[in-house]
Amino acid sequence: MSIESKALRRIAPSATIAISAKARALKAAGRDVIALSAGEPDFDTPDNIKEAAIAAIRAGKTKYTDPDGMPELKAAICAKFARENGLTYTPAQVHVAPGGKPVIFNALMATLNPGDEVIIPAPYWVSYPDMVLLAGGEPVAVETTVETNFKLDPKALEAAITPRTRWLILNSPSNPTGGAYTRADLQAIADVLLRHPQVWVLTDDMYEHLVFDDFEFTTIAQVEPKLYDRTLTMNGVSKAYAMTGWRIGYAAGPVELIKAMGKMISQTTSNPSSISQWAAVEALNGTQDFIKPNAKLFQTRRDLVVSMLNQAAGIHCPTPEGAFYVYPSVAGLIGKTAPSGKVIETDEDFATELLESEGVAVVHGAAFGLSPYFRISYATSEAVLEDACGRIQRFCGNVK
Numbered sequence: 001m002s003i004e005s006k007a008l009r010r011i012a013p014s015a016t017i018a019i020s021a022k023a024r025a026l027k028a029a030g031r032d033v034i035a036l037s038a039g040e041p042d043f044d045t046p047d048n049i050k051e052a053a054i055a056a057i058r059a060g061k062t063k064y065t066d067p068d069g070m071p072e073l074k075a076a077i078c079a080k081f082a083r084e085n086g087l088t089y090t091p092a093q094v095h096v097a098p099g100g101k102p103v104i105f106n107a108l109m110a111t112l113n114p115g116d117e118v119i120i121p122a123p124y125w126v127s128y129p130d131m132v133l134l135a136g137g138e139p140v141a142v143e144t145t146v147e148t149n150f151k152l153d154p155k156a157l158e159a160a161i162t163p164r165t166r167w168l169i170l171n172s173p174s175n176p177t178g179g180a181y182t183r184a185d186l187q188a189i190a191d192v193l194l195r196h197p198q199v200w201v202l203t204d205d206m207y208e209h210l211v212f213d214d215f216e217f218t219t220i221a222q223v224e225p226k227l228y229d230r231t232l233t234m235n236g237v238s239k240a241y242a243m244t245g246w247r248i249g250y251a252a253g254p255v256e257l258i259k260a261m262g263k264m265i266s267q268t269t270s271n272p273s274s275i276s277q278w279a280a281v282e283a284l285n286g287t288q289d290f291i292k293p294n295a296k297l298f299q300t301r302r303d304l305v306v307s308m309l310n311q312a313a314g315i316h317c318p319t320p321e322g323a324f325y326v327y328p329s330v331a332g333l334i335g336k337t338a339p340s341g342k343v344i345e346t347d348e349d350f351a352t353e354l355l356e357s358e359g360v361a362v363v364h365g366a367a368f369g370l371s372p373y374f375r376i377s378y379a380t381s382e383a384v385l386e387d388a389c390g391r392i393q394r395f396c397g398n399v400k
């Protein structure tokens with residue numbers, strides 16, 4: 001009998017973490033492996049943020065804080081939402097947790113009853129459906145297409161809504177596609193939601209600052225103020241400030257929801273590290289000077305990767321508006337034979353064969369709920385990306 005609870009048996013381990021672990025193991029065994037599977041910036045946390053953390057340690061700011069975030073950080077988050085998103089929140093409307101992931105989990109755990117449905121546009125970030133399942137809900141994946149740059153079609157949304165729908169999860173710019181919603185896209189989705197007052201919106205804005213070609217980031221509570229009272233606007237410092245290891249995520253929304261999430265965190269993780277919270281205060285209140293140059297750097301990498309992948313036989317790679325991912329199609333390779341002699345039947349076969357024959361680790365589309373695609377994280381140097389894309393071109397050229 002499995003040691004796992006029924007709740008845990010509803011979910012699978014994170015595919016992206018599993019593939020990164022496999023790539024690390026192959027590397028440790030002496031293989032020449034390039035991992036394009038992990039979703040984290042390759043640069044270091046800026047010095048001003050590190051210094052704020054060191055100063056916090058020296059000043060003895062090493063005690064428990066309020067479970068869902070200390071007042072200084074909540075104030076910095078309110079200021080950030082006002083400054084960058086034109087959204088007014090009070091500290092009582094803010095929840096801070098050890099990363100964006102727990103923020104989402106706390107919201108779902110705090111609100112879902114068995115059978116409640118959560119609409120998730122596919123392809124989706126791997127953790128959404130599993131967190132919904134763990135919280136006792138039912139994920140309802142709504143597929144998108146490459147033609148709309150993987151954005152949710154309002155008609156498909158309307159068709160997926162039932163009386164049991166509790167949440168819609170939006171993620172823009174998206175992990176895994178990099179696709180981002182324009183103001184008009186969000187308005188069209190909001191227009192549908194206004195007809196269905198039982199549906200709340202959880203918008204995951206983690207990649208807000210990584211947008212390219214003058215794309216203007218907007219978030220749904222800003223676009224449609226009538227949804228403010230049923231939107232949880234979630235964000236974090238992990239991606240924008242290269243702080244993945246510090247574990248600070250946050251969200252703002254209606255007081256009643258934030259209270260429920262606070263109850264949840266008070267009996268589980270309690271507060272995120274006080275030192276990380278002080279670092280996050282500096283991230284949000286301090287200089288934002290490096291954000292734009294970083295986005296520019298990612299744009300250069302995106303252009304390189306998109307161009308090189310589109311020169312690989314059988315691959316079609318759309319140009320995303322943001323984040324640091326591309327989500328190319330491998331439809332042109334399905335049914336063909338890899339250099340090992342194995343027929344590529346699925347995108348998972350593609351990823352496995354690519355890793356075996358060229359040592360490039362990517363994540364297959366099935367893990368994100370839409371096939372036949374794969375995801376590349378291009379949060380690494382141009383030299384490494386050129387090498388990796390060159391290997392992918394060679395692999396595709398050898399597929400017959």
Ligand SMILES: Cc1ncc(COP(=O)(O)O)c(C=O)c1O
Nearest residue numbers: 039099100101125175206236238
């Ligand atoms: C879309 C999205 N949301 C949330 C997270 C979680 O962020 P954190 O590392 O702060 O938990 C990630 C991280 O990969 C992500 O890609």
